[in-house]
Every structure is written in structure tokens, then in C-alpha cells.
Amino acid sequence: MQIQSNFSLRNFNTFGLESLASFFAEVRSVGELTEILLDPVWHETPKFILGGGSNVLFTQNVNALVIHPAIKGIDKIREDEDHVWLKVGAGESWHGFVMHCVESNYGGVENLSLIPGTVGAAPMQNIGAYGVEIRDVVESVETVSIEDGQKKVFSNKECAFGYRESVFKKALKNQFVVTGVTFVLNKKPAINVGYGDVQKTLAEMNVSDPTIADVSQAIITIRRSKLPDPAQIGNAGSFFKNPEIPLEQYNPLKNAFPEMPGYPVGETMVKVPAGWLIEQAGWKGYRQGAIGVHQKQALVLVNYGGGNGNEIRDLAGTIQDSVEAKYGIRLSPEVNFV
Incomplete structure (x- = not known):
């Protein structure tokens, strides 16, 4: 080493x-x-x-x-008639792991195709997309304490998963290194195509009875059409979380802005797409020198080459102020500032 x-x-x-x-x-x-x-x-x-x-x-x-x-490995540690348990090294590519599952017909992560990053980082952020979050498939997370080098295994419950949150981002921030994750996947996959974009893309693919491979390919197609490839344009995907606001706050906004989309979260909260808010505030396609807001997806801030982090941070703050001034909603970054 x-x-x-x-x-x-x-x-x-x-x-x-x-x-x-x-x-x-x-x-x-x-x-x-x-x-x-x-x-x-x-x-x-x-x-x-x-x-x-x-x-x-x-x-x-x-x-x-x-x-x-950079700890690698994808190992089947047990299985039964309906499920398979895979232990995966923290250094494995997340998308590479998803493709392994799709090729093996292990269901549960196909909706998370093409998300960048590593397996080790996935539970820290509780990554999610198209109706699925990693907490739906994690059994446990193996870690090592930074302070004393002791190994500790966290159960799904102990990870305290929330919307793009976990115990590793809150109470135990900077205290543990994730070394591996054990996933429980379905050998008899249940297809999740609740999002309209996924249904539309599958229809364009002439697929009426989709497999998990079809769902994965549809989501890869969608992501490639909307999100810039980091190898071509620097970005971290979705820069802001989709805000969840109380119903009593959402209803007056819906009256004032009838086109505002909203998705129920339980009985009292509504999730509003951050990308819609940013686009309606006039930021989509904005560019200032080497940085800007992606022209196809307002939720993505980009570095066209030669930009620096302070410029992107300042742009993010200006966008937050702009959206708050128009809608009274303060966006929270999904990206971690260092």
C-alpha cells in the first residue's frame, strides 16, 4: 500500500x-x-x-x-427459493453491480441502473431513482471504525435510512468506513414501472411484458437522454434533493401555480420536483464561463472544463435564493461540499 x-x-x-x-x-x-x-x-x-x-x-x-x-468482490453468500444474498465490496462500481444482478436475473436494483459511484457510497446516501431506494434491498452494511479500527456491522434498521440520508451522514458522520454491503435480491423479480417515463420508453422499445433487463435498458436510455456523461461534462448528477413540503404549504402554491407537480408522501407531505422549480425560476441552460446549469436537466449543475468548486457553490446558492424568492421553498443540496 x-x-x-x-x-x-x-x-x-x-x-x-x-x-x-x-x-x-x-x-x-x-x-x-x-x-x-x-x-x-x-x-x-x-x-x-x-x-x-x-x-x-x-x-x-x-x-x-x-x-x-477499492475493496472488490461480488459473492453469493446464501439463497433460498425466492431470494439471493450477495455480499459486495465497497470498491465495486455501483452500475457494474447492477449489471451483474440484471444478467443473473436478480431483481431489486434494476431501477437504479447507470447511477455513478461505488457500492460503498450507496448506503451512505441511500441512493434512489424511479421508485426504488437502496434501503429496499440492503440487509446489512459492514464497516470499520476510523477511530479504533474495529469492525462493525449495521443492520438495515441501524442504518436509519431516510430520503438521501443515513446514519452515516448524520449521527455517525465521518466515524466509519464502509467496506462491504450485503443485499437481498429477488429470484422472482417484481417489475416496478410506475414512472411515466419508464412506461413511455418501454412502449417505444415495443416491450409490453418487460423483464428486469428491459427495465434496466429503459432507465439507461432515459438517463443518457437527460443527464450528461461525467466523462464528457463534469457533473454530480442531481445537485439538489426534491423538497418535501407540508400539504398546507403545497395547496396555496398549487393554486398560484397550477402547473406545479406534486407527489404525495404519506398523508401530510408533498414532494415537489426540484428540477421543475429551478427550470421555472429561469435557470435551465444558464451558463457563466466554465460552469452552468445543464440545458436538458435543470437539476444538474455542470463544469464544462476549467471551473472551480467555489463557482459552482456560489451558483447553487444563487439558485436556492431564486427558487425561495419565487416559491418560498428552500432547496437542499444532495451533493456534499468539501
Whole structure:
């Protein structure tokens, strides 16, 4: 295991932003991770865990030891007539794992196709798309304590999953490194095509009785049509969460703006698409030098090349102010600022 100093993180974040790590280590096993965490040379050094970098905005250099988990492996640990349990290394590509499941006809994650990042980062953010969240399929999350190197397994309940949230982003933030995730998947998949875009795309594919492979391909098609490829244009996907507001706040807004979409969350809350709010506030396609708002999806802030994180952060703040001034709704970033 090599520890490098003044290491560029440009290729380790999907915005393609330059940021220097004081120190950088790629760990390929739990043993390597434990070794570096317990090494007295590094024990007092601040640590920063960086997976695929698909949900971070670097606004400065990282004065810490950046640890990049590269623990691989997809192992079937048990199965019964209806389900299969897969233990997956934190360093596996999320989309690569989804494709493994689709090819094996293991249902449950096909709606999460083409989401960038690693398996280890997925439960921290409780990633979700098209009616599915990772909490629907996680049985447990294996971790190592940054403080003392001890292993700890969190059950699904202990992960305290919420909308783009988990215990690892709140109460236990920066305390554990995810090393692996165990998923429970369906050998007799139930197809989830509740979203209109998915149904429309399947119809365009002339598919009337879709398999999980069909659903996956439809979602890949949708995502590629709406979202820029980070390899071409720097971005972190959806920059803001879709806000959930009380029904008593939504109803007057709906009267004032009849076109405003809203989706019930329980009996008292409504989820409003952040992309719609940003687009209606006039930001879709906005560009200022090297940064801007994507021309096809207002929810995506982009770095066209040469931009910096502070510019993107300032643009995000201006968008928040603009949407709040028009609708009284304060958007919350989904991306983590560093």
C-alpha cells in the first residue's frame, strides 16, 4: 500500500475539479484499511473517505489523509427459493453491480441502473431513482471504525435510512468506513414501472411484458437522454434533493401555480420536483464561463472544463435564493461540499 502526498483528486470526482489531498491511500482490503487506521504515524491525521467522487463538490484542497476504498468482490453468500444474498465490496462500481444482478436475473436494483459511484457510497446516501431506494434491498452494511479500527456491522434498521440520508451522514458522520454491503435480491423479480417515463420508453422499445433487463435498458436510455456523461461534462448528477413540503404549504402554491407537480408522501407531505422549480425560476441552460446549469436537466449543475468548486457553490446558492424568492421553498443540496 502506497501513501502519496500532494495527490491530485481531479480524476477522483465526477465534477472534474482540481483539489490536492495532503496524503492519499488506496486500500484494497479490510486488512489494509485497518493497518493504516491503526498506524501511529497516521492515527492523529484527519481522515477523508472518498469513493467514486460522484457526490462531492471540492471547494478547496483536502488537508487530510484521503482513503479510497477499492475493496472488490461480488459473492453469493446464501439463497433460498425466492431470494439471493450477495455480499459486495465497497470498491465495486455501483452500475457494474447492477449489471451483474440484471444478467443473473436478480431483481431489486434494476431501477437504479447507470447511477455513478461505488457500492460503498450507496448506503451512505441511500441512493434512489424511479421508485426504488437502496434501503429496499440492503440487509446489512459492514464497516470499520476510523477511530479504533474495529469492525462493525449495521443492520438495515441501524442504518436509519431516510430520503438521501443515513446514519452515516448524520449521527455517525465521518466515524466509519464502509467496506462491504450485503443485499437481498429477488429470484422472482417484481417489475416496478410506475414512472411515466419508464412506461413511455418501454412502449417505444415495443416491450409490453418487460423483464428486469428491459427495465434496466429503459432507465439507461432515459438517463443518457437527460443527464450528461461525467466523462464528457463534469457533473454530480442531481445537485439538489426534491423538497418535501407540508400539504398546507403545497395547496396555496398549487393554486398560484397550477402547473406545479406534486407527489404525495404519506398523508401530510408533498414532494415537489426540484428540477421543475429551478427550470421555472429561469435557470435551465444558464451558463457563466466554465460552469452552468445543464440545458436538458435543470437539476444538474455542470463544469464544462476549467471551473472551480467555489463557482459552482456560489451558483447553487444563487439558485436556492431564486427558487425561495419565487416559491418560498428552500432547496437542499444532495451533493456534499468539501
